[in-house]
Amino acid sequence: MIIKPQFKLKEYENGLYLVSTPLGNLKDITLRAIEVLQQSHYILCEDTRVSKNLLDKYQVKSKLISNHKFNEKKNVIKIIEFLKSGKIISLISDAGTPSISDPGSILVNECINNEIKIFPIPGPSAVAAAVSISGFSDKFLFCGFLPDKKQQLSNELKKFSEFENSLVFFISPKKINKIIPEIKKNFEGRKIVFCREITKIYEEFIRKNVNELELFEKEPKGELTVVISEKKINKNLSEKLTESDINIIKKMINKLSTKEITEILSQSTNVPKKEIYNYCLELKNEK
Template sequence: MSEGKVFLVPTPIGNLKDMTLRGLEVLQNADIIAAEDTRQTLKLLNHFSIRKTLISYHKHNEQTKSEEILDYVEKGKVIAIVTDAGTPGISDPGAVIVEKCIENNINFEVLPGATAITTALVYSGLDTTKFQFRGFISRETKERKKLFQDIREVTESLIFYESPHRLLSTLSLLCEELGNRRIAVCRELTKLHEEIKRGRIKEVIEYFSEKGIKGEFVLVVEGKQQEEIENENKEKWRDLTIEEHIILLVKEGLSKKEAVKKVAKDRSLERNIVYKVSTELEI
């Protein structure tokens, strides 16, 4: 009996020409294709003249179907996992089967391919050296509150998915919680009506309010900028004494000498005045 295996196969996020040659090879050679939506996957397979047995594999049956898939693999079958678009396991079914494969020492392979995350990030023109992908923003108040507690101070670019009917409310929420930051709203990536709208969040809200909203969206929001951090730091000392101001800066990592210099600059004081205060501090 041949050795079974699971393949996670990315599919195009819009343009069918983005299907990789290797991905097609796996689909052609698989015994069974487990699809998030068999009707959607059938369109892809028909386009490339691939005829295979399809089974349903989505978020509502992922746990039970994963066990079924492992049974197939143990019998020597090759199973390809696909979602409607993009890479399985990224805001789509796939992570569960990976966990179960690892737990049961089952051979699996993840193919590289299409994902809206990196496409949108590069399109955005924002910082690509570090970023956080946060998926869809929860509708639950408690979870939303925790999300913004987590990301409010983050300096990395932030990436979100959003549906058309929630776009404006999500943009308003981002502006309220993070401020009027720069953003790139990427619509219908790789499709015929692809559009990238860049600007400040309020500008983008106005644009889509007037234009109307269709399609699927990826939002890339800039992280907290150094200027914003510095402005906040300036405000910290306004209710502090000179002594407390010096101590605060030393605790943040400045040397005593550097702290004296900065306090004098922040407060528009002569440096010798601040220095005299600092000599009385045991820090």
């Protein structure tokens, strides 16, 4: 398949282009992404073998430069020199959006320091894809890859468990059974979705209640994107009216009805409506 560029090369400004690439299915790439890759002088990629499959499919002949977590610091000076000389350079990862839990942030910051223009070319995202099918709150915290060391892992998950909205993180199949006991300990009562091989032939979404989680009998194939549901607040366990709440009620008690005050205050506190309502009645009866 050959995609003909819509613009001449001079139409593109020189600079660094962060190009999102397919998660697995090679058809999940934008026409603009192909066009930018075709017109780049150099393409930085994690694994040239992986990227070559995509680039060959779309007849991209640009020169590849290996750029992974072990050599990205070493590459920076050379890449900055290329960019300063007027080259167009694209940065891609093996899958998804570069610099998001993948190499790229070091180069991006160096470009910022050197006032070199950076252009995002959006596309596939494992995080957005996983959240979209989870059924959980679309307000979420992306945690990236979690720490390897047991104590650090435990501390991180304990901290994240206080976050009330959904959580998303990546985990390798080799580490999934190591993390499951910590998830059960810190996220009791929540739901979880394991997303595996997104957009690929063996795509799979495993939905569970955290309390019912068990270790995987066989190591799953492919990196996992994991989504944990939002934290449900039990209003029966919420605090009593605070001094601040009481002062607010006293200011409104002669201006609004008990029902109106209850509705207003319940939006900014976890105190049960019944308790707010009863307190309002007590104040009105005292007058």
